[in-house]
Amino acid sequence: MGWLFFTAGILHPATFRASTILYTCMFVITFIVTYTAVWNYHIFTLDNFIKFMRLFFFVLIGFLLAQQACLIVGIKLLPLINLCQILNRGIGANSLTFEPSTLGRLLAVMYYALLKCLEIRNGEKVTIKDIFKGELKWVSIFYIWAVLTMGSGTAFVAAGITSLYFMRGWYFLFAVPIFIGIYFSLEYFGNESFSRAQAASIATISGDADVVRETDGSASMRIAPLLTTLKADFSDPDIIIGKGCDSVSKRNIAIGNVYMGHIDDYGLISYVLELIIVFTCCINFRSLGSIYFFTGTGGGIGNISYGWGLLFIFCCVKYFYDNRFNDFIYEDNELIE
Known part of the structure; x- marks a missing residue:
């Protein structure tokens, strides 16, 4: 926060916006409170x-x-249940989030969190056959339904990342044919969201941000900044210290060369500090969490509420994983009193 105030208020006073900085500050303070409650006071x-x-x-x-029931009977606007967007994607809907792609990322991270926590509690990794019994049975069934019907290509990408959890050892040989079968089934039945995810993935492999933007505007919001940053000129002062508050909002992120995180606004230094928070407090670098972070949020958080929400979940998962040999994560305590 000190760096953000310094670069925005002192280095770029002409574009300083207190509301933007304080909005970021709100997320940071909320994160500090959450982290302290979980790690120091063991509230869970x-x-x-x-x-x-x-x-x-x-x-x-x-x-x-x-929402899907309403869409089936022809109701396309019902604010009471957050059905406020006409997506023209069949029964695709967004639940309590802003759009289906946000829901797809959130559900994937929540499902991954459940897999990791059950693995910690049971002392062994969850297998594919385990996901359709016990506490995961209905979660798995509804997760698959949501991915197939919410109308988001991002949901398929996030589900693909989640599937990597099961890719290990000899089990890999058993899992691969299943996923190949699912892939060709979705391709055969022409699922539109899957086709978009497929096209965006192929475009990403090309390494060309312009190709990604032309292929899928929604995917480019997260993938293009990553590709642009990898090719950035890090000797450019604008990249090191940024261009001031809201420089990104003055351009169309889907068509302009926008960098990851807060680099455009506050520079590479702010982004490095942000990564230190992420990989110290929330995500072990060598984990699926890193893939979710760099693909689901574009490798940055900024002033995006769901991005910080995902960090809260990862913060809790890391807490349980790092303390898996300590009794206090399994036993109720009286600290909350």
Whole structure:
């Protein structure tokens, strides 16, 4: 926060906007409170967090199903259940989030969090056959339904990342044919969202941000900044210290050369500090969490509420993983009193 005030207020006073900086400050302070409550005061036991994630998941699914039921009978606008966007994607809907792609990323991270927490509690990794029994049974069924019907190519990409959890050892040989079968089935039935995800993935492999923008405008919002940053000239002072508040908002991110995180506004130094927070407090670098972070949020958080929300979830998962050999994550305590 000190760097943001310095670069925005002192280095670029002409574009300084207190509301923008304070909005970021709100997220940072909320994160500090959440991190302290989880790590220092142990407000969650592992079982309580699993129950919370399942409840949160089913609330999102419940609203998605309600929206889809309305769309089936011809109701396209019902603010009471957040059905306010006409997407023209069949029964594609956004539940309590802003758009289906946000829902796709959120559900994927929540599902991954459940997999990791159950793995910690049970002392062994969750297998594919385990996801259709016990606490994961209905979560898995509704997650698959949501990915197939919410109308988001991003949801398929996020689900593909989640599937990497099961790709290990000899089990890899068993899992690969399943995923290949799913791939060709979706391609055969012409699922539009899957086709968009497929096209965006191929465009990403090209390494050309312009190709990604031309292929899928929605995907380019997250992928293009990553590709642009990898090819940036890091000797440019504008990249090191940024161009001041809201420089990104003055351009169309889908067609302009926009960098990851806050680089455009506050420079590479701010982005490095942001990564230190992410990989110190929330995500172990060598984990699926890193892939979610760099593909789901474009490798940056900025002033995006759902991005910070994903960090809160990752923060809790890292807490349980790093303390998996300590009894206090399994037992109720009286600290909350």
